[in-house]
Amino acid sequence: MMRSLRTPVLDIACEESGPPDGPPVLLLHGFPYAPRAYDGVVARLVAAGRRCLVPYLRGYGPTRFLAAETPRSGQQAALGQDLLDLLDALRIERAVVAGYDWGGRAACIVAALWPARVAGLVTGTGYNIQDIAGAARPAPAEQEHRWWYQYYFHTERGRAGLEADRRGIARLLWRLWSPDWAFDDATFAASASAFDNPDFVSVVIQSYRHRYGYAAGDPALEAVEAALAARPTITVPSINLHGGSDGVGPAEGSAGHHRFFTGAYDRRVLPRIGHNLPQEAPEAFARAVLDLPPG
Template sequence: MNGTVGPVGYGASVIEHLSIPTPAGDFDAIAAGPQDGRPVLLLHGFPEAAVEWEHQVARLGGEGFRAVAPDQRGYSPGVRPDDVAAYAMDELVGDVVAMADALEWRRFDLVGHDWGGAVAWWTADRHPERLRSLTAVSTPHPRALGAALRSDEDQALRSQYMRDWQSPRTEERMLADGGEPLRRMYEWKVPRARVDDYLARLSEPGALTAALNWYRAPTPRDRIGEITVPTLYVWSTEDVALGSTAALDTENWVSGPYEFQMLEDVTHWVPEEVPEQLTALLLDHLRRH
């Protein structure tokens, strides 16, 4: 694993830039905290990158944890395969385990938002022995979401975008007018400089296609089961993509210790819209488990 590159001060801690080598390629990542600190891996969503967790990584590092947030498959230039099937859930979960192995983490806490939340749920199902705890932000348990898609017209309408984005012209539409359609997705809740950074990253050749391949990849053949590891699920009431039906049903798919936190008047972009509030919930969860 490469050393730090251009550490960036953030509050009382320091953000490092890492390269994590795996059989699939090298993942770019940000990190903070002592090397022997309790390990926490944070997975970003679409259309974002590891820096969506910058506040949480810095705070966790300052509290003595070893926090690492990678740019996931397709977002890291070193792991950007062309094949759509390479973005299937088995591959994404495999990346989590491979990164933990490269970091020499036998057990770790896993945090995910949006697509990163989906990967985190599946990792907790497939590899519970590796996880000390799970924190899912925005994304409900996949079985709860599946049930809502079948029974709740509101959730079916909210999720229509997932089918629409499988169109081969989606990249062209999102990047039209200097990326204005993509910019509007953040609902003016993510800092402008951060949105500029995301647009620059996703405008790189092949980057947006790779990110959208997460939506185009084959769905898992196996069914996810109940989650046994201690779980915190954070859902926000103004999330345009994920409604209350699946959020409230998620508790029925966790058999281990479970905590549900509902954030009033907060949109989908929780880690960046209310970073202090989310970090406080996360720290409390980690300290109790």
């Protein structure tokens, strides 16, 4: 069932499945993906009695901003605040939150800053809260190469390129980031329709510029960004899933992330799985959710 939930900033389109009185699970997609990534996970969780909620992030699918004057920000504080606001709109006091890429960032932020709202966390590639103050430090050459698209989006040429060919760029990133996943045209098309949102390009461009300090954030989110700048630890029970073939963030990158998790923590590397964890490994992703306390 598709629902529309009004928050202070957005009308969030959210797919709901499973028993309404089941333990709630929020499943959050990344860039450039969509809720279709969770279809296999949802089927398994519903069979286990979980209530599953899969929103379209800001800038994706039917989700819309309420006001023209609201900054079309994709910064990390916006993603975390959106998730908190969605929990409020759903009147869910406490839930398991799970995500990867942008969705993993939102889940980590809520788990770190509002832990009373989170029963457990599944995060793709570990601690996803950005170190914006340290973003100017160069990474090793191999990693800089993997982040080419981010530097492209820092330019007006990159903005124009994304506007002109959203699907072409997204499909290339799917291939590069999941080299062992042989997805077909229909699978890609099912998610790519979410990129037609009128705010998709603006939100994506702002996200990749803000994280390097090249774009201002939404003034309404300054307090959240200040809290995140302290690199808060995560105290809730957490499972870190990392694809062994992840083409944008290799698995060794999260090997030391245990220092950011002060509660129960487990790291699971999934062989031959790339960046799109729930769609490539739905059984492993669902198992991680079910291994956490439900509430």
